[in-house]
Each structure stands twice: as structure tokens, then as C-alpha cells.
Amino acid sequence: MVGRESFESEIHHLEQLIIKLARRTKEQLQLAVQTLYDCDVEKAREVIQNDKELDKLDMQINEEAVVLIARQQPVATDLRRLIVALRISSDLERMADNAKNIAKSATHLGENHGITVHPSIREMEAIASEMIDLAISSYENEDISLARKLSELDDMVDNMYSSMLRELLEVSATEPQSIQHVMQMAFSGRYVERIGDHATNIGEDVTYLVKGKSLDLNL
Amino acid sequence: MSNTTKNKVNINVKTNGVNEKISENNAETKQNIIYNTQDLNLWYSETHALKDINLEILENEVTAIIGPSGCGKSTYLKTLNRMVELVPGVSTTGSIAYKGDNILAKSTQVEDLRTKVGMVFQKPNPFPKSIYENVAYGPKVHGIKKKAVLDEIVEKSLRGAAIWDEVKDRLNQNAYGLSGGQQQRICIARCLAIEPDVILMDEPTSALDPISTLKVEDLIKELKKNYTIIIVTHNMQQAARISDKTVFMLNGEVIEFTETDKLFSNPKDKRTEDYITGRFG
Numbered sequence: 001m002v003g004r005e006s007f008e009s010e011i012h013h014l015e016q017l018i019i020k021l022a023r024r025t026k027e028q029l030q031l032a033v034q035t036l037y038d039c040d041v042e043k044a045r046e047v048i049q050n051d052k053e054l055d056k057l058d059m060q061i062n063e064e065a066v067v068l069i070a071r072q073q074p075v076a077t078d079l080r081r082l083i084v085a086l087r088i089s090s091d092l093e094r095m096a097d098n099a100k101n102i103a104k105s106a107t108h109l110g111e112n113h114g115i116t117v118h119p120s121i122r123e124m125e126a127i128a129s130e131m132i133d134l135a136i137s138s139y140e141n142e143d144i145s146l147a148r149k150l151s152e153l154d155d156m157v158d159n160m161y162s163s164m165l166r167e168l169l170e171v172s173a174t175e176p177q178s179i180q181h182v183m184q185m186a187f188s189g190r191y192v193e194r195i196g197d198h199a200t201n202i203g204e205d206v207t208y209l210v211k212g213k214s215l216d217l218n219l
Numbered sequence: 220m221s222n223t224t225k226n227k228v229n230i231n232v233k234t235n236g237v238n239e240k241i242s243e244n245n246a247e248t249k250q251n252i253i254y255n256t257q258d259l260n261l262w263y264s265e266t267h268a269l270k271d272i273n274l275e276i277l278e279n280e281v282t283a284i285i286g287p288s289g290c291g292k293s294t295y296l297k298t299l300n301r302m303v304e305l306v307p308g309v310s311t312t313g314s315i316a317y318k319g320d321n322i323l324a325k326s327t328q329v330e331d332l333r334t335k336v337g338m339v340f341q342k343p344n345p346f347p348k349s350i351y352e353n354v355a356y357g358p359k360v361h362g363i364k365k366k367a368v369l370d371e372i373v374e375k376s377l378r379g380a381a382i383w384d385e386v387k388d389r390l391n392q393n394a395y396g397l398s399g400g401q402q403q404r405i406c407i408a409r410c411l412a413i414e415p416d417v418i419l420m421d422e423p424t425s426a427l428d429p430i431s432t433l434k435v436e437d438l439i440k441e442l443k444k445n446y447t448i449i450i451v452t453h454n455m456q457q458a459a460r461i462s463d464k465t466v467f468m469l470n471g472e473v474i475e476f477t478e479t480d481k482l483f484s485n486p487k488d489k490r491t492e493d494y495i496t497g498r499f500g
Contacts, residue, residue, distance in 0.1 A: 004497050073456055075483045078496045212485030 007072050014064055014085050015140070021057045021089060022136040025096045026129050028054065029195060032102035033125040036188060039111045047103035051096055058093035062086060077209070084209045088139060091198040091205075095132070098191040098198075105184040105191075115181045120164040124157050124192040128199065131157075135202035144210050147203030151217040157196035161189050253278045253417060253447050254299060259313035261294060263306060268294050270471040272313070276464075278416075281439060281448045283462035283479065285455055287494065291471040292451045296419050299449065300336040301329050318416075334361070337410035341422040343402035345394035345409075350377075350386050353394045353405055357413040372412050379445075380408035381438045400431020407438065411446075418442065420450040424457065436461050455495055459483045467491045 028047055035044035065082050068074070074082055109115075131153050138146035165186060172182045200217045207215045254276040261269035269291045276282050284292040297303040298315065301322060314321045322332055345353050354373045363369060373390070377383040382404040386397070394405050403423060410418055420439070424432040439448055439461050452458050458465050458479065465482045467475045467490075475482060475491045486492045493499050 007497075075455070075459065075495050076486055076492050079484065 017061050021092045025092050026132045028096050028099035032099040035106040036117050041107050041111050044103040044106035048100050051100040054096040058089050061089040080209050084205045087205045088202050091201045095195045095198045098195050101191045102188045105188045109184050118185050120160050124160050127153050127157050128192050128195045131199035135199045138206045142210050144207045147207050150200045150203035154196045154200045161193040164189050251278045255316040257314050261311045264308040268471050278447050280463040281443050282464045283458035284451045284466045285458050286468035290468040292468050296451050300333050334413050335415050336417045337415035338419040339406050339423045342426050343406050345402050345405050349391045350394050351390040354408050354412050376408040376412040379411045380404045400427045417447045
């Protein structure tokens, strides 16, 4: 059974890379949102720069998974484990891109924009961060009960985004001069909302891994 | 040993004929069932090699049988054309209906059965004769003498086995001069020449190189349009590539029998999962 032990150790390595990518993604999200509130353009540029490291990590996961598929020709749960690793990595990479986009919004707003950043963005970020933790915990422990919880949290983020958007539309109507800033805030809210969707996808992936059946939680 | 031991009947003295005609209705209503195995048990003397096998094999499908060495897969295959009875001390209970007729019944003519059920073995076993004679041998035994008819059968069979183009200019050369992969396809052509309904294959590519293996696999996929194929293989990827259904056997029992897509992506039984993922066996 030497071959299987080696395979399992390589799968474990892949899982560790995914967990690392998830942790770094969460850090990027939190940093990016903080730069919005702090008007910290320099820090925002750091976040943008950091994203390259996360892209590399995603590529490394892809390459290792493809090599494992080619060399081990896995079937059943082993195959699903690798397919799911590829999907989760891709979702995390997209989440990190969204964090990078929030940082870009911070750079567009600049250091002295003088407007109040909508408090919902921070609240949405807190839930999205919790979702990343849950998603990865669900993956690490193959716990599908957390997938439902992700769906509930995603609904909360969606609702917060919708009501924030309504408020911002009113602001844009009454304060047309601030339209650029309002748009950047709306974009940032949208980026956090998308991060929630990707975290929910991870819950679906874990369900597929464990049950062998697909489940759509993004309804 | 199970209770069925009390009722076991030595295959060499034939079964009691009660189930000679099994479920004619089955053949009418489910026309695509070619083999219906019910409660089959088989013993090699005191060794219980097959235990309560129940399987329905459909026409024009490729059914793969997988499992660790000694699980009974080759025994089951050889029961389907009753070659298993060549082993001394074999006895069976239960029934195997081939197109509705119990082939374990005393009235079954084994020779007739084997003209309908061809077999290809692990190691290519051409006769020490010319390519032509290898393929024409079966039809000649069955009384076909006219050369024109034999020529037609030989060409059709060699084409069917996807080897015509490689040997058409050297039909009179000894089959031993061919590569292993070519010899195996000659054996398949020899099998096709008697126009069977079913082809049993016992690890047909285990002695072949990867290219020859893929050629035989392509051939199997082509052959299923006209034949029913039941293949025993140790190569699980091969089972995954070529079969419609897969049977997983362990210690003489059928553990799981389902569509190949399902068995290799989401098996229901943990023992199947453990075997196909290499956790045991």
C-alpha cells in the first residue's frame, strides 16, 4: 500500500495549500476593506501587489492536482477530492481578486475623499470572513452541515448589499457630485457580496465531495 | 457452508432439469437480458467459490467484472459457457438463463452453447497454423467446406477484429509470426468466425503492450454493436474506459453491480470504494 500512502500524503499537502490560500484570502479581504475606511492608498497598493502571490498559490494547486490525476488516475472519492481541490482553489482565487478590486477602489477614492464609507461594507466583510472560515472548516473536516450555514450567511450578505445599494442610489440622486465615490462604494459592496457567493460554492463543493451529488446553495 | 450445499448438484451429472426453461416471460418482456443468473452457487469440491450470485446481463453491452485475485470473477465467466466444468469436482446450484434457457440444465448441449458464446483468453493462443486457417478452423469444424464461403467468413472476421488491413497480404503466414497484440486480435477474429452472440474475455489485454491494449479496447467498443461482451479484467482503468456496467466481486460474492459511470465515480459500497481506490486487494 506504499503507493496509496504516498498519494494520501500528496493529497494532504494539496489540502494544506488550499487552507493556506484561504487564510491569505481572508487576510487580503480584511486588509482591503480596512484600507477603504482608513483611506490608506499605500496599504491598498500592498494588497494589490499581494494578490500575485495568491495567484501563484492557485497555479501551484492546479499543477499539483493535475499531476496527481495524471500519475495516480484516481477514481471515486479520490477523484472527487482532486476535482473539488481544483474548484475550491479557483473560488478562492476569484475571492482574492475581489479583495484586490476593493483595494483598487480604495486607490480610486484616494486619501482625502472626505466621504463616509458605508458601515455595511465592514459588516458584510465580517460575515464574509466568517464564511471563509466556515467554508474551509467544512472542507478540512468534510462537514456538510456547515454548507447550509454558509447559505444562510450568504443570504444575510445579499440582503445587506441590496439595502446598501438602495441607500447609495438615493445618495447619488441627491448628491450627484459624489457619484464617483458612491460608485466605488457600490462596487466594493458588490465585491464582498461576490466573495460570499464563492464561499457558498465551497460549501457546495464539500457536499459534492462527501455525497457525490451536486447541490446548488446559491439560489 | 450455506444451506444451499444440501441441494448442490454436481455439474458433471447435470442438474435436475427443473429450471430448464426459466422464465420464458422474462425473455419476452425483457428482451435485452441475455444472461439472467439467479442464486448461483459454485463449489470446487468443498471450496465455496461463488455465493448467491444474481446478475442480469444485457445484450449489446460491455459488462466488466473486477475484483481481487481469487474473488471468483474468472470462475463466473467460465460458468457462462460451462468451461468451468472441466475442473474436476465442480458443483453448482441455482441457474443461469441464457436467452431464457437454463444452461446448467441437463438438456443443454454444451457444444451448441459454445457456438453462441465465444471466449478470448488472457494469453493469445493461436493455433500453429496460418492466419487463414486459424480463422477458418471453427467454420470448417461446423461443416463449411466451400472455399468461397470460408474466404468471405475469414475476411469478415478479420475485418471485425480490426486486423484485416494488417494481415490481408499474408494470410498464409503462420499466426505465430504476428505480434502479441495481433495474435490476440486473430483470436478475436477466430471467435467471431463462428458468429457468436456473446464474447467472454478473460483478461484479454494483460499480456499486451499499451498500444495493442488500446487497439483491443477500441475493438471491444466497436464489437458491442453486434455482440454482448463480458470481460474480466484486473485493469480497473480498462473497465472504466470500455464497459457499460461493472460488477465488483469479493470472496465469491457480487458486492456491487451498476453502471460503470456510477461505480467509478460514486460507488455505494465501502468495499467497492476501498478496492477501486487501492485501499485493499
